[in-house]
Amino acid sequence: MKLPSIAAALAAAALLPTLTGASQTPAALAADAKALPSLNMEATVKAAQIDPRRADDTLTPGAKASVLLVERALRDRNLLDAQWVDGYFGTTTIAAYAKYQKSLGYTGLDASGLPGRTSLAKLGAGRFTVTRVVQPGARVSTGGVVVNTRTRDMLAEAERLLGRDLALDQGSYNPGGDPTSAGTHDGGGVVDVSVDGMSAATRTAAARALRRVGFAAWVRSPSQGDWPWHIHAAAISDTDLSGQAQHQTGDYYLGLNGLADRGPDDGPKVTIRTWEEYRLHS
Structure with a gap:
Protein backbone atom coordinates (compact mmCIF):
# COMPACT_ATOMS: atom_id res chain seq x y z
CA MET A 1 0.00 0.00 0.00
CA LYS A 2 1.31 3.39 -0.96
CA LEU A 3 1.43 5.85 1.96
CA PRO A 4 0.22 9.43 1.29
CA SER A 5 2.84 12.10 1.06
CA ILE A 6 3.38 14.46 3.97
CA ALA A 7 2.05 17.35 1.86
CA ALA A 8 -1.14 15.45 1.07
CA ALA A 9 -1.66 14.56 4.71
CA LEU A 10 -1.24 18.19 5.77
CA ALA A 11 -3.69 19.37 3.13
CA ALA A 12 -6.26 16.83 4.30
CA ALA A 13 -5.79 17.95 7.90
CA ALA A 14 -6.35 21.57 6.92
CA LEU A 15 -9.65 20.64 5.29
CA LEU A 16 -10.88 18.58 8.25
CA PRO A 17 -12.33 21.46 10.37
CA THR A 18 -14.32 22.73 7.39
CA LEU A 19 -15.63 19.30 6.48
CA THR A 20 -16.59 18.37 10.02
CA GLY A 21 -17.95 21.77 11.11
CA ALA A 22 -15.25 22.14 13.78
CA SER A 23 -14.35 25.49 15.33
CA GLN A 24 -13.47 28.31 12.99
CA THR A 25 -10.94 31.07 13.41
CA PRO A 26 -12.15 34.47 14.71
CA ALA A 27 -11.64 35.90 11.24
CA ALA A 28 -13.83 33.20 9.71
CA LEU A 29 -16.53 33.72 12.31
CA ALA A 30 -16.47 37.48 11.63
CA ALA A 31 -16.82 36.79 7.92
CA ASP A 32 -19.83 34.56 8.61
CA ALA A 33 -21.43 37.32 10.71
CA LYS A 34 -20.92 39.82 7.91
CA ALA A 35 -22.68 37.44 5.53
CA LEU A 36 -25.86 37.53 7.63
CA PRO A 37 -28.47 40.21 6.96
CA ARG A 132 -28.83 50.31 15.78
CA VAL A 133 -29.43 48.88 19.25
CA VAL A 134 -31.80 50.58 21.70
CA GLN A 135 -31.17 49.99 25.41
CA PRO A 136 -33.07 51.52 28.35
CA GLY A 137 -30.17 50.98 30.75
CA ALA A 138 -30.22 50.39 34.48
CA ARG A 139 -32.78 51.79 36.88
CA VAL A 140 -31.59 54.85 38.75
CA SER A 141 -33.04 57.43 41.13
CA THR A 142 -33.32 61.05 40.02
CA GLY A 143 -35.36 63.86 41.51
CA GLY A 144 -36.80 61.50 44.09
CA VAL A 145 -38.26 59.06 41.53
CA VAL A 146 -37.03 55.99 39.65
CA VAL A 147 -36.22 56.10 35.92
CA ASN A 148 -33.72 54.30 33.70
CA THR A 149 -30.46 55.78 32.50
CA ARG A 150 -31.74 56.45 28.98
CA THR A 151 -34.67 58.47 30.39
CA ARG A 152 -32.37 60.29 32.82
CA ASP A 153 -30.05 61.33 30.00
CA MET A 154 -32.98 62.47 27.87
CA LEU A 155 -34.32 64.61 30.72
CA ALA A 156 -30.90 66.18 31.26
CA GLU A 157 -30.67 67.17 27.59
CA ALA A 158 -34.21 68.58 27.63
CA GLU A 159 -33.26 70.69 30.64
CA ARG A 160 -30.21 71.98 28.77
CA LEU A 161 -32.33 72.95 25.78
CA LEU A 162 -34.93 74.61 27.99
CA GLY A 163 -32.40 76.36 30.20
CA ARG A 164 -34.03 75.31 33.46
CA ASP A 165 -34.40 72.26 35.70
CA LEU A 166 -37.48 70.07 35.54
CA ALA A 167 -39.11 68.65 38.68
CA LEU A 168 -40.78 65.25 38.43
CA ASP A 169 -44.15 64.43 39.99
CA GLN A 170 -44.01 60.76 39.02
CA GLY A 171 -41.36 58.48 37.59
CA SER A 172 -41.22 55.06 35.93
CA TYR A 173 -41.59 51.44 37.11
CA ASN A 174 -44.46 52.51 39.33
CA PRO A 175 -47.19 49.84 39.14
CA GLY A 176 -50.11 50.59 41.39
CA GLY A 177 -49.24 54.29 41.46
CA ASP A 178 -51.55 57.12 40.43
CA PRO A 179 -54.69 55.37 39.09
CA THR A 180 -55.33 58.25 36.66
CA SER A 181 -52.15 57.23 34.82
CA ALA A 182 -53.93 54.12 33.49
CA GLY A 183 -50.82 51.94 33.71
CA THR A 184 -48.56 54.15 31.61
CA HIS A 185 -46.04 54.45 34.45
CA ASP A 186 -45.95 50.70 35.16
CA GLY A 187 -42.88 50.31 32.94
CA GLY A 188 -39.90 52.42 32.01
CA GLY A 189 -39.48 55.60 30.01
CA VAL A 190 -42.47 57.54 31.39
CA VAL A 191 -42.45 60.58 33.69
CA ASP A 192 -44.82 63.32 34.77
CA VAL A 193 -43.17 66.74 34.91
CA SER A 194 -44.36 69.37 37.38
CA VAL A 195 -45.44 72.70 35.87
CA ASP A 196 -45.77 74.56 39.17
CA GLY A 197 -44.77 78.18 38.62
CA MET A 198 -44.67 77.85 34.85
CA SER A 199 -46.56 80.18 32.55
CA ALA A 200 -48.53 78.74 29.64
CA ALA A 201 -45.68 79.69 27.32
CA THR A 202 -43.11 77.97 29.53
CA ARG A 203 -45.22 74.82 29.74
CA THR A 204 -45.33 74.69 25.96
CA ALA A 205 -41.59 75.36 25.72
CA ALA A 206 -40.90 72.52 28.18
CA ALA A 207 -43.07 70.11 26.18
CA ARG A 208 -41.26 71.17 23.01
CA ALA A 209 -37.83 70.52 24.57
CA LEU A 210 -38.97 67.09 25.74
CA ARG A 211 -40.26 66.26 22.27
CA ARG A 212 -37.08 67.37 20.61
CA VAL A 213 -34.98 64.85 22.55
CA GLY A 214 -37.32 61.91 21.89
CA PHE A 215 -40.27 62.04 24.27
CA ALA A 216 -43.90 61.84 23.26
CA ALA A 217 -44.86 64.73 25.51
CA TRP A 218 -48.11 66.58 26.14
CA VAL A 219 -49.22 69.32 28.52
CA ARG A 220 -52.13 67.83 30.47
CA SER A 221 -54.84 70.04 31.97
CA PRO A 222 -57.54 69.34 34.60
CA SER A 223 -60.16 69.61 31.85
CA GLN A 224 -58.77 66.44 30.23
CA GLY A 225 -58.96 64.18 33.27
CA ASP A 226 -58.90 63.86 37.02
CA TRP A 227 -55.43 65.34 37.42
CA PRO A 228 -53.68 68.70 38.00
CA TRP A 229 -51.70 70.55 35.33
CA HIS A 230 -48.57 68.60 34.38
CA ILE A 231 -46.55 67.40 31.39
CA HIS A 232 -46.83 63.70 30.59
CA ALA A 233 -43.80 62.36 28.72
CA ALA A 234 -43.09 58.88 27.35
CA ALA A 235 -39.64 58.08 25.94
CA ILE A 236 -40.17 56.83 22.39
CA SER A 237 -38.77 53.33 21.75
CA ASP A 238 -37.89 52.61 25.38
CA THR A 239 -38.11 48.82 25.31
CA ASP A 240 -39.33 48.83 28.94
CA LEU A 241 -42.50 50.77 28.07
CA SER A 242 -45.72 49.34 29.46
CA GLY A 243 -48.33 48.29 26.92
CA GLN A 244 -50.34 51.44 27.57
CA ALA A 245 -47.28 53.64 27.07
CA GLN A 246 -46.43 51.79 23.85
CA HIS A 247 -49.88 52.75 22.58
CA GLN A 248 -49.27 56.39 23.51
CA THR A 249 -46.00 56.56 21.58
CA GLY A 250 -47.63 54.90 18.58
CA ASP A 251 -50.45 57.45 18.69
CA TYR A 252 -47.91 60.27 18.95
CA TYR A 253 -46.37 59.18 15.64
CA LEU A 254 -49.87 59.14 14.14
CA GLY A 255 -50.61 62.73 15.21
CA LEU A 256 -52.84 61.89 18.18
CA ASN A 257 -52.98 63.13 21.77
CA GLY A 258 -52.15 59.93 23.65
CA LEU A 259 -55.47 59.96 25.53
CA ALA A 260 -58.27 57.40 25.45
CA ASP A 261 -60.31 59.55 23.05
CA ARG A 262 -57.44 59.45 20.51
CA GLY A 263 -58.05 63.07 19.63
CA PRO A 264 -55.69 65.20 17.52
CA ASP A 265 -52.28 66.06 18.94
CA ASP A 266 -52.51 69.32 20.86
CA GLY A 267 -48.79 69.74 21.55
CA PRO A 268 -46.03 71.78 19.92
CA LYS A 269 -45.01 70.55 16.49
CA VAL A 270 -41.48 69.18 16.15
CA THR A 271 -39.72 66.63 13.95
CA ILE A 272 -40.37 63.30 15.67
CA ARG A 273 -37.12 61.59 16.57
CA THR A 274 -36.01 58.97 19.05
CA TRP A 275 -33.25 59.75 21.52
CA GLU A 276 -30.83 57.83 19.33
CA GLU A 277 -31.89 59.80 16.24
CA TYR A 278 -31.59 63.08 18.14
CA ARG A 279 -28.04 62.26 19.22
CA LEU A 280 -27.15 61.27 15.68
CA HIS A 281 -28.34 64.61 14.28
CA SER A 282 -27.22 66.96 17.05
Whole structure:
Protein backbone atom coordinates (compact mmCIF):
# COMPACT_ATOMS: atom_id res chain seq x y z
CA MET A 1 0.00 0.00 0.00
CA LYS A 2 1.31 3.39 -0.96
CA LEU A 3 1.43 5.85 1.96
CA PRO A 4 0.22 9.43 1.29
CA SER A 5 2.84 12.10 1.06
CA ILE A 6 3.38 14.46 3.97
CA ALA A 7 2.05 17.35 1.86
CA ALA A 8 -1.14 15.45 1.07
CA ALA A 9 -1.66 14.56 4.71
CA LEU A 10 -1.24 18.19 5.77
CA ALA A 11 -3.69 19.37 3.13
CA ALA A 12 -6.26 16.83 4.30
CA ALA A 13 -5.79 17.95 7.90
CA ALA A 14 -6.35 21.57 6.92
CA LEU A 15 -9.65 20.64 5.29
CA LEU A 16 -10.88 18.58 8.25
CA PRO A 17 -12.33 21.46 10.37
CA THR A 18 -14.32 22.73 7.39
CA LEU A 19 -15.63 19.30 6.48
CA THR A 20 -16.59 18.37 10.02
CA GLY A 21 -17.95 21.77 11.11
CA ALA A 22 -15.25 22.14 13.78
CA SER A 23 -14.35 25.49 15.33
CA GLN A 24 -13.47 28.31 12.99
CA THR A 25 -10.94 31.07 13.41
CA PRO A 26 -12.15 34.47 14.71
CA ALA A 27 -11.64 35.90 11.24
CA ALA A 28 -13.83 33.20 9.71
CA LEU A 29 -16.53 33.72 12.31
CA ALA A 30 -16.47 37.48 11.63
CA ALA A 31 -16.82 36.79 7.92
CA ASP A 32 -19.83 34.56 8.61
CA ALA A 33 -21.43 37.32 10.71
CA LYS A 34 -20.92 39.82 7.91
CA ALA A 35 -22.68 37.44 5.53
CA LEU A 36 -25.86 37.53 7.63
CA PRO A 37 -28.47 40.21 6.96
CA SER A 38 -28.65 43.00 9.53
CA LEU A 39 -31.75 43.93 11.50
CA ASN A 40 -32.23 47.60 12.39
CA MET A 41 -33.53 47.47 15.96
CA GLU A 42 -34.53 51.16 15.99
CA ALA A 43 -36.76 50.66 12.95
CA THR A 44 -38.18 47.39 14.28
CA VAL A 45 -39.14 48.84 17.67
CA LYS A 46 -40.63 51.90 15.96
CA ALA A 47 -42.86 49.66 13.84
CA ALA A 48 -43.87 47.62 16.89
CA GLN A 49 -45.15 50.82 18.53
CA ILE A 50 -46.89 52.37 15.51
CA ASP A 51 -48.32 49.48 13.48
CA PRO A 52 -50.69 48.11 16.16
CA ARG A 53 -52.26 51.59 16.41
CA ARG A 54 -52.87 52.09 12.69
CA ALA A 55 -56.34 51.97 11.20
CA ASP A 56 -54.93 50.31 8.07
CA ASP A 57 -51.99 48.12 7.05
CA THR A 58 -49.63 50.90 6.01
CA LEU A 59 -46.03 49.85 6.69
CA THR A 60 -43.75 51.93 8.87
CA PRO A 61 -41.22 53.58 6.53
CA GLY A 62 -37.78 51.99 6.67
CA ALA A 63 -38.88 49.06 8.83
CA LYS A 64 -40.16 46.44 6.39
CA ALA A 65 -36.91 44.53 5.79
CA SER A 66 -36.15 44.26 9.51
CA VAL A 67 -39.70 43.33 10.48
CA LEU A 68 -39.69 40.60 7.84
CA LEU A 69 -36.57 39.10 9.43
CA VAL A 70 -38.39 38.93 12.77
CA GLU A 71 -41.57 37.52 11.28
CA ARG A 72 -39.77 34.82 9.28
CA ALA A 73 -37.92 33.71 12.40
CA LEU A 74 -41.19 33.59 14.37
CA ARG A 75 -42.83 31.64 11.54
CA ASP A 76 -40.02 29.09 11.55
CA ARG A 77 -40.58 28.62 15.28
CA ASN A 78 -44.28 27.96 14.59
CA LEU A 79 -45.27 31.10 16.49
CA LEU A 80 -46.61 33.09 13.52
CA ASP A 81 -48.70 31.89 10.60
CA ALA A 82 -47.13 32.49 7.18
CA GLN A 83 -49.95 34.82 6.13
CA TRP A 84 -48.72 37.38 8.67
CA VAL A 85 -45.16 37.50 7.33
CA ASP A 86 -45.75 40.85 5.61
CA GLY A 87 -43.43 43.45 7.16
CA TYR A 88 -46.26 44.85 9.29
CA PHE A 89 -45.63 44.61 13.05
CA GLY A 90 -49.30 44.59 13.99
CA THR A 91 -51.12 43.05 16.92
CA THR A 92 -50.70 39.49 15.59
CA THR A 93 -46.93 39.87 15.35
CA ILE A 94 -46.85 41.54 18.77
CA ALA A 95 -48.70 38.55 20.25
CA ALA A 96 -46.36 36.11 18.51
CA TYR A 97 -43.29 37.95 19.75
CA ALA A 98 -44.70 37.95 23.29
CA LYS A 99 -45.09 34.16 23.06
CA TYR A 100 -41.49 33.92 21.93
CA GLN A 101 -40.33 36.06 24.87
CA LYS A 102 -42.28 33.87 27.28
CA SER A 103 -40.69 30.77 25.71
CA LEU A 104 -37.35 32.24 26.84
CA GLY A 105 -38.66 32.46 30.40
CA TYR A 106 -39.36 36.19 30.31
CA THR A 107 -42.29 37.66 32.22
CA GLY A 108 -43.87 41.06 32.82
CA LEU A 109 -42.29 43.96 30.95
CA ASP A 110 -39.84 41.58 29.30
CA ALA A 111 -42.67 39.68 27.62
CA SER A 112 -44.78 42.56 26.31
CA GLY A 113 -44.24 41.80 22.63
CA LEU A 114 -41.98 44.84 22.19
CA PRO A 115 -38.60 43.51 20.96
CA GLY A 116 -35.64 43.93 23.28
CA ARG A 117 -31.95 43.57 22.51
CA THR A 118 -31.43 40.19 24.18
CA SER A 119 -34.52 38.51 22.74
CA LEU A 120 -33.74 39.83 19.24
CA ALA A 121 -30.18 38.51 19.47
CA LYS A 122 -31.45 35.07 20.50
CA LEU A 123 -34.08 35.07 17.76
CA GLY A 124 -31.48 36.07 15.18
CA ALA A 125 -28.80 33.53 16.09
CA GLY A 126 -27.52 32.22 12.77
CA ARG A 127 -30.14 34.26 10.89
CA PHE A 128 -29.36 37.98 11.31
CA THR A 129 -27.28 40.45 13.27
CA VAL A 130 -28.80 43.28 15.32
CA THR A 131 -27.70 46.86 14.59
CA ARG A 132 -28.83 50.31 15.78
CA VAL A 133 -29.43 48.88 19.25
CA VAL A 134 -31.80 50.58 21.70
CA GLN A 135 -31.17 49.99 25.41
CA PRO A 136 -33.07 51.52 28.35
CA GLY A 137 -30.17 50.98 30.75
CA ALA A 138 -30.22 50.39 34.48
CA ARG A 139 -32.78 51.79 36.88
CA VAL A 140 -31.59 54.85 38.75
CA SER A 141 -33.04 57.43 41.13
CA THR A 142 -33.32 61.05 40.02
CA GLY A 143 -35.36 63.86 41.51
CA GLY A 144 -36.80 61.50 44.09
CA VAL A 145 -38.26 59.06 41.53
CA VAL A 146 -37.03 55.99 39.65
CA VAL A 147 -36.22 56.10 35.92
CA ASN A 148 -33.72 54.30 33.70
CA THR A 149 -30.46 55.78 32.50
CA ARG A 150 -31.74 56.45 28.98
CA THR A 151 -34.67 58.47 30.39
CA ARG A 152 -32.37 60.29 32.82
CA ASP A 153 -30.05 61.33 30.00
CA MET A 154 -32.98 62.47 27.87
CA LEU A 155 -34.32 64.61 30.72
CA ALA A 156 -30.90 66.18 31.26
CA GLU A 157 -30.67 67.17 27.59
CA ALA A 158 -34.21 68.58 27.63
CA GLU A 159 -33.26 70.69 30.64
CA ARG A 160 -30.21 71.98 28.77
CA LEU A 161 -32.33 72.95 25.78
CA LEU A 162 -34.93 74.61 27.99
CA GLY A 163 -32.40 76.36 30.20
CA ARG A 164 -34.03 75.31 33.46
CA ASP A 165 -34.40 72.26 35.70
CA LEU A 166 -37.48 70.07 35.54
CA ALA A 167 -39.11 68.65 38.68
CA LEU A 168 -40.78 65.25 38.43
CA ASP A 169 -44.15 64.43 39.99
CA GLN A 170 -44.01 60.76 39.02
CA GLY A 171 -41.36 58.48 37.59
CA SER A 172 -41.22 55.06 35.93
CA TYR A 173 -41.59 51.44 37.11
CA ASN A 174 -44.46 52.51 39.33
CA PRO A 175 -47.19 49.84 39.14
CA GLY A 176 -50.11 50.59 41.39
CA GLY A 177 -49.24 54.29 41.46
CA ASP A 178 -51.55 57.12 40.43
CA PRO A 179 -54.69 55.37 39.09
CA THR A 180 -55.33 58.25 36.66
CA SER A 181 -52.15 57.23 34.82
CA ALA A 182 -53.93 54.12 33.49
CA GLY A 183 -50.82 51.94 33.71
CA THR A 184 -48.56 54.15 31.61
CA HIS A 185 -46.04 54.45 34.45
CA ASP A 186 -45.95 50.70 35.16
CA GLY A 187 -42.88 50.31 32.94
CA GLY A 188 -39.90 52.42 32.01
CA GLY A 189 -39.48 55.60 30.01
CA VAL A 190 -42.47 57.54 31.39
CA VAL A 191 -42.45 60.58 33.69
CA ASP A 192 -44.82 63.32 34.77
CA VAL A 193 -43.17 66.74 34.91
CA SER A 194 -44.36 69.37 37.38
CA VAL A 195 -45.44 72.70 35.87
CA ASP A 196 -45.77 74.56 39.17
CA GLY A 197 -44.77 78.18 38.62
CA MET A 198 -44.67 77.85 34.85
CA SER A 199 -46.56 80.18 32.55
CA ALA A 200 -48.53 78.74 29.64
CA ALA A 201 -45.68 79.69 27.32
CA THR A 202 -43.11 77.97 29.53
CA ARG A 203 -45.22 74.82 29.74
CA THR A 204 -45.33 74.69 25.96
CA ALA A 205 -41.59 75.36 25.72
CA ALA A 206 -40.90 72.52 28.18
CA ALA A 207 -43.07 70.11 26.18
CA ARG A 208 -41.26 71.17 23.01
CA ALA A 209 -37.83 70.52 24.57
CA LEU A 210 -38.97 67.09 25.74
CA ARG A 211 -40.26 66.26 22.27
CA ARG A 212 -37.08 67.37 20.61
CA VAL A 213 -34.98 64.85 22.55
CA GLY A 214 -37.32 61.91 21.89
CA PHE A 215 -40.27 62.04 24.27
CA ALA A 216 -43.90 61.84 23.26
CA ALA A 217 -44.86 64.73 25.51
CA TRP A 218 -48.11 66.58 26.14
CA VAL A 219 -49.22 69.32 28.52
CA ARG A 220 -52.13 67.83 30.47
CA SER A 221 -54.84 70.04 31.97
CA PRO A 222 -57.54 69.34 34.60
CA SER A 223 -60.16 69.61 31.85
CA GLN A 224 -58.77 66.44 30.23
CA GLY A 225 -58.96 64.18 33.27
CA ASP A 226 -58.90 63.86 37.02
CA TRP A 227 -55.43 65.34 37.42
CA PRO A 228 -53.68 68.70 38.00
CA TRP A 229 -51.70 70.55 35.33
CA HIS A 230 -48.57 68.60 34.38
CA ILE A 231 -46.55 67.40 31.39
CA HIS A 232 -46.83 63.70 30.59
CA ALA A 233 -43.80 62.36 28.72
CA ALA A 234 -43.09 58.88 27.35
CA ALA A 235 -39.64 58.08 25.94
CA ILE A 236 -40.17 56.83 22.39
CA SER A 237 -38.77 53.33 21.75
CA ASP A 238 -37.89 52.61 25.38
CA THR A 239 -38.11 48.82 25.31
CA ASP A 240 -39.33 48.83 28.94
CA LEU A 241 -42.50 50.77 28.07
CA SER A 242 -45.72 49.34 29.46
CA GLY A 243 -48.33 48.29 26.92
CA GLN A 244 -50.34 51.44 27.57
CA ALA A 245 -47.28 53.64 27.07
CA GLN A 246 -46.43 51.79 23.85
CA HIS A 247 -49.88 52.75 22.58
CA GLN A 248 -49.27 56.39 23.51
CA THR A 249 -46.00 56.56 21.58
CA GLY A 250 -47.63 54.90 18.58
CA ASP A 251 -50.45 57.45 18.69
CA TYR A 252 -47.91 60.27 18.95
CA TYR A 253 -46.37 59.18 15.64
CA LEU A 254 -49.87 59.14 14.14
CA GLY A 255 -50.61 62.73 15.21
CA LEU A 256 -52.84 61.89 18.18
CA ASN A 257 -52.98 63.13 21.77
CA GLY A 258 -52.15 59.93 23.65
CA LEU A 259 -55.47 59.96 25.53
CA ALA A 260 -58.27 57.40 25.45
CA ASP A 261 -60.31 59.55 23.05
CA ARG A 262 -57.44 59.45 20.51
CA GLY A 263 -58.05 63.07 19.63
CA PRO A 264 -55.69 65.20 17.52
CA ASP A 265 -52.28 66.06 18.94
CA ASP A 266 -52.51 69.32 20.86
CA GLY A 267 -48.79 69.74 21.55
CA PRO A 268 -46.03 71.78 19.92
CA LYS A 269 -45.01 70.55 16.49
CA VAL A 270 -41.48 69.18 16.15
CA THR A 271 -39.72 66.63 13.95
CA ILE A 272 -40.37 63.30 15.67
CA ARG A 273 -37.12 61.59 16.57
CA THR A 274 -36.01 58.97 19.05
CA TRP A 275 -33.25 59.75 21.52
CA GLU A 276 -30.83 57.83 19.33
CA GLU A 277 -31.89 59.80 16.24
CA TYR A 278 -31.59 63.08 18.14
CA ARG A 279 -28.04 62.26 19.22
CA LEU A 280 -27.15 61.27 15.68
CA HIS A 281 -28.34 64.61 14.28
CA SER A 282 -27.22 66.96 17.05
